[in-house]
Amino acid sequence: MQSYDVAIVGAGPGSLKAAEFLAQNGKSVIVLERGKIIGKKVCAGGISLKNFKFGIPKSIMEREFKRIIIHTPKQSAVIEHDEPILYTTSRVALGSYLAGEAKKAGAVIKTECNVTEITENSIKIFDKHENDDKKISFRYLIGGDGSASVVRAYLGLKSHAFHQAYQYIVPNTAPISSNSFKDLELFIDANKFGHGYGWIFPYTNTTSIGSGCDLAPEMQKYYPAAKMREKFQQWFKEKFDSKYNFAEKEFQAHTITYGYLGHRFGKSGNIYLIGDAAGFSSSLTAEGIYQSILTGIEAAKQIVNPKYTCPEIQRLIAIKKKEDYYYQLFSHCPFVRNYFYEIVGLLLKNKKFAAKVMGKINKY
Ligand SMILES: Cc1cc2nc3c(=O)[nH]c(=O)nc-3n(C[C@H](O)[C@H](O)[C@H](O)COP(=O)(O)OP(=O)(O)OC[C@H]3O[C@@H](n4cnc5c(N)ncnc54)[C@H](O)[C@@H]3O)c2cc1C
Structure with a gap:
């Protein structure tokens, strides 16, 4: 059985950023993605400016917008700015860039590997390339596997939002x-x-x-x-x-998923949920790429330094509460x-x- 410090389920943006950070900090990491192409995900690809603080290059953006038109039933408001306000990108381009950076740092990324079973310290995968089941053991597990997360299901959590x-x-x-x-x-x-x-x-x-x-x-x-x-x-x-x-x-x-369910679990606190798996997306805007990356990096930082308290996640939870208020x-x-x-x-x-x-x- 192969063994890694950290196994990450799903290769969404947060998983890949977490993998990069963990590998840069000396952890052995494997990312398991069931899809054939990283980033092939139903998404409108809207990227707000706050995403660029994670080092995503503007060169992978497809379009930039210095104006946005907001239509209500009776009027249209045009918001204009000298600098771009929002960008759009292809999720495959974003996934490919993030996977490249994670690999450069030393993370192992495997596509067409579906995680089918989870225990306290191991996962079972079906590897389509080898047409075989395999077991991988881990010290830490990160569930970055989106809105229908198998890691969340293993933890017995149900999202209603x-x-x-x-x-x-x-x-x-x-x-x-x-x-x-x-x-x-x-x-x-x-x-x-x-x-x-x-x-x-x-x-x-x-x-x-x-x-x-x-x-x-x-x-x-x-x-x-x-x-x-x-x-x-x-x-x-x-x-x-x-x-x-x-x-x-x-x-x-x-x-x-926009209903936050918690992000750290397991008897020894060694299982994390990030992004949509944890319900970090915004109820108000449905934005989720930023939240996925932010929570992936926070989980990775805490794995590297157990004393790290994830202040950015606490800040995000407070913002989500305000968004829920306006949403409702x-x-x-x-x-x-x-x-x-x-x-x-x-x-x-x-x-x-x-x-x-x-x-x-x-x-x-
Ligand atoms: C129509 C639509 C439009 C959207 N538009 C925007 C937008 O413009 N901007 C924005 O910020 N957000 C947008 N979102 C939300 C955004 O797509 C998600 O919030 C974001 O992708 C969540 O990232 P994640 O890393 O948590 O999960 P995901 O990006 O969903 O990644 C999860 C990965 O896990 C893999 N996986 C799942 N189960 C397994 C398993 N058992 N084994 C192995 N791999 C597994 C999946 O194949 C997937 O690659 C949109 C969503 C939709 C549906």
């Missing part, structure tokens, strides 16, 4: 838009998107047009998932072109929520207010 986010990936040459997807746009309208929002996130050759709904049982009463999905498809059809046969286009959906505001009354959105729309037309909001989203 899930978003389901969905998107069409549309070629920029598709005859459906007059502006050929120049701008990054957000749509807030409780009648169409419930608690969530609609988005247009352009990349170089394609554009993600998406939205989401909340799968939490208490939200289902007010915004049933099937209905929200239908409303999104109707909006897409009406907004773009009813002649565009979107049924033939790629429709992708995936869950995002007027949750069961679309009429009042839309009224609130109109006030937000008006305020966003004020440059100072808009700069403050963008500052908060980008720098926390």
Whole structure:
């Protein structure tokens, strides 16, 4: 049986950053990814400025946006800045870059290895390359395996706070838009998107047009998932072109966990959950790449130095509480929520207010 200081399940952004840090600090690390291609993940690829503090190079970004248009039911607010406010990237490009850095530091990364069983100090994997089951023992285990985490299931934890986010990936040459997807746009309208929002996130050759709904049982009463999905498809059809046969286009959906469940477990505190596995994503924006990287690095720092107290995770939890408050505001009354959105729309037309909001989203 192979043995490592740290075994990491899943090769999401947080796992790869954790692997890099651990290997740089002398730990033997293996990352096990069930997919064939690292980073191939349903995601709109929106990267806020705060991600760059982790050393991600701007050269792997596809598009940068100095203006964002926010649409409420009755108005549109244009937020403009001299510097880019948001970027979009391909998740495969991001995954490939992060995996390269982790490997350079000395981490072992294995694709097509599905983690099927977990015990206190070992995992069983099915290695597709060798068509065989294997056991790997570890001193520490990091569950960076996303919203349907097997590590979380092993710990007996159940998350009830899930978003389901969905998107069409549309070629920029598709005859459906007059502006050929120049701008990054957000749509807030409780009648169409419930608690969530609609988005247009352009990349170089394609554009993600998406939205989401909340799968939490208490939200289902007010915004049933099937209905929200239908409303999104109707909006897409009406907004773009009813002649565009979107049924033939790629429709992708995936869950995002936003209910924090704890991050350190096991009898000796040797099992960590990071990113979506722990429910670190934002309830308000559904952003999760930053949260995954931040919590991956924090877990790795504590493994290297057990006295490290993970202050950044504590800060993130406090921010999540505030986000949950705004997320739930007027949750069961679309009429009042839309009224609130109109006030937000008006305020966003004020440059100072808009700069403050963008500052908060980008720098926390
Ligand atoms: C439609 C959509 C749009 C989104 N847009 C954005 C956005 O614009 N910006 C943003 O910041 N966030 C966005 N998100 C959220 C973001 O994708 C996630 O929050 C983020 O990817 C979570 O990172 P993670 O590292 O926790 O998990 P993931 O990125 O999900 O990585 C988990 C990895 O674990 C692997 N895995 C799972 N189980 C096993 C197993 N048993 N064995 C081995 N490997 C396993 C998976 O294959 C996967 O590669 C979006 C999500 C969706 C669904």
